[in-house]
Amino acid sequence: MKSFSSPSNSSTITGFILLGFPGLREEQILLFVLFSTVYLLTLMGNGSIICAVHWDQRLHTPMYLLLANFSFLEIWYVTSTVPNMLANFLSDTKAISFSGCFLQFYFFFSLGSAECFFLAVMAFDRYLAICRPLHYPTLMTGHLCNILVATCWALGFLWFPVPIIIISQISFCGSRIIDHFLCDPGPLLALTCSRAPVMEFFWMILSSLLLFIPFLFIMGSYALVLRAVLRVPSSAGRRKAFSTCGSHLTVVSLFYGSVMIMYLSPTSEHEAGMQKLVTLFYSVGTPFINPVIYSLRNKDMKHALWKFLET
Secondary structure (H helix, E strand, O other), X not given: OOOEEEOOEEEEEOXXXXXXXXXXXXXXXXXXXXXXXXXXXXXXXXXXXXXXXXHOHHHOOHHHHHHHHHHHHHHHHHHOOHHHHHHHHOOOOOEEEHHHHHHHXXXXXXXXXXXXXXXXXXXHHHHHHHHOOOOHHHHOOHHHHHHHHHHHHHHHHHOOXXXXXXXXXXXXXXXXXXXXXXXXXXXXXXXXXXXXXXXXXXXXXXXXXXXXXXXXXXXXXXXXXXXXXXXXXXXXXHHHHHHHHHHHHHHHHHHHHHHHHHHOOHHHHOOHHHHHHHXXXXXXXXXXXXXXXXXXXXXXXXXXXXXXXXX
């Protein structure tokens, strides 16, 4: 296990301290109640979408199967951070072990990577449905949908293990305090004994490719969708097409907007408070909001959810 050495303390330290959101005991309890409620509602919202898709035969289409997988992903994405955050609210030490920190690091970024790929595949599905409506059933088959789902999961979990393993082998000196509520690469690399510019550059390249490749693919898909929609003669047809894409575009905007602010702008170098708020939005806020977006803007999903809740 990796150890830390401090000039003023020769004892071996085998973990970090996640400061999270410091405050009085009463404030910590209030935050615990707030985030517990948000976490439970997130699980219920995404779980309801999964159950609705499973029980309603009309939703056994690639669009909704992708949505069910996306909701399943969101459940694990929020679970990679919130339970530990809740434990820290009630903890006096706020400690996390070295292995626990890097396991959280790996799962948080792997699930976030898978989310980027899922959003791209969902955009591709909407492109085929709108731009190739006659060929859609033969192009987007159940077999292809399963392959795309498996590819998203595999790519997500294979994107970051090498750099994370390398970072875990770097020596950490001095303070073991991470001014964050999760193990993030920025605060972690700041605790290393010496700067690792090659590792920082490698991480930036991987993060940029992960964000921009799916994002450009999504934008390209929707540019083609927009061109096809504008050619539709009836206003009702255009509204239906925009309604089909509206939920997904909203989710893409919320997720990519906050992630790019965090990792691809100078904001990531500003005060820790801003880092926490932005990270909190895309790691906890978007999984909480997404079920609401998909259920409110989709008549079939609303009907299936009501049908499921009435059973």
